[in-house]
Amino acid sequence: MDEAQQAKAYAEADFSATDQAVIDRIDSLFPAGLGERIVDLGCGPGNISFRLAARYPVSEVLGLDGAPAMLAIAKARLLGEAGWPNLRFKLAVLPCPDWPAKAFSAVVSNSLLHHLHDPMVLWRTVRQLGAPGAVVYLKDLRRPGSEAAVQALLAAHLPGAPPLLQRDYIQSLRAAFSPEEVIGQLQEAELVGLQVSAVEDRYLEVAGRLG
Numbered sequence: 001m002d003e004a005q006q007a008k009a010y011a012e013a014d015f016s017a018t019d020q021a022v023i024d025r026i027d028s029l030f031p032a033g034l035g036e037r038i039v040d041l042g043c044g045p046g047n048i049s050f051r052l053a054a055r056y057p058v059s060e061v062l063g064l065d066g067a068p069a070m071l072a073i074a075k076a077r078l079l080g081e082a083g084w085p086n087l088r089f090k091l092a093v094l095p096c097p098d099w100p101a102k103a104f105s106a107v108v109s110n111s112l113l114h115h116l117h118d119p120m121v122l123w124r125t126v127r128q129l130g131a132p133g134a135v136v137y138l139k140d141l142r143r144p145g146s147e148a149a150v151q152a153l154l155a156a157h158l159p160g161a162p163p164l165l166q167r168d169y170i171q172s173l174r175a176a177f178s179p180e181e182v183i184g185q186l187q188e189a190e191l192v193g194l195q196v197s198a199v200e201d202r203y204l205e206v207a208g209r210l211g
């Protein structure tokens with residue numbers, strides 16, 4: 001999603017209900033908070049990062065993304081609004097083997113997994129960046145069982161959206177993983193303590209704490 005038009009279409013779409021649902025879910029799973037340092041992997045225009053920074057004002061939130069066009073939107077909003085002392089954005093294409101290990105008390109990611117050519121990149125990054133006991137919460141689309149199901153989800157959730165957004169949504173659904181595949185990825189990454197669940201009609205989530 002590194003084209004300016006794609007970034008603009010994504011940033012202008014109203015994902016507020018699903019974005020807030022991510023924050024509410026994290027809040028219910030981890031009522032004691034997320035600790036001192038939260039990283040939001042594949043933060044895009046910052047939809048989740050801004051909400052994390054608002055919900056956890058004593059945590060430092062770092063949004064990472066590999067697309068300059070996405071980060072430009074996030075940074076413009078950060079500069080344009082006062083009141084975000086605990087939020088930063090940084091350009092970074094995963095994997096980032098040189099990043100400091102075990103540096104974050106929470107690793108969050110929404111809608112990144114299906115974008116990666118190699119999903120293990122995400123799980124190795126979670127292991128790399130999360131401190132022992134770190135909170136992990138990831139949410140993504142899950143792949144529908146048929147092309148008819150793809151079209152049904154499009155009709156149900158993005159009717160009337162701009163064609164570019166609809167095209168990206170269809171491609172995302174087709175590229176997404178099943179919960180069984182994600183369980184296999186976690187086993188391969190030797191990430192124990194994380195639970196994979198199907199959520200609603202189109203998502204999966206991975207939640208828990210690093211061992």
Ligand SMILES: C[S@@+](CC[C@H](N)C(=O)[O-])C[C@H]1O[C@@H](n2cnc3c(N)ncnc32)[C@H](O)[C@@H]1O
Pocket residue numbers: 001002041042043044045046047048064065066067070092093094095109110111112115116
């Ligand atoms: C669908 S957007 C999700 C944005 C944001 N997490 C949200 O919930 O609104 C996926 C993001 O992942 C980023 N991305 C894809 N591959 C990446 C990689 N290898 N490293 C860093 N970011 C990546 C894209 O640039 C894009 O901004």
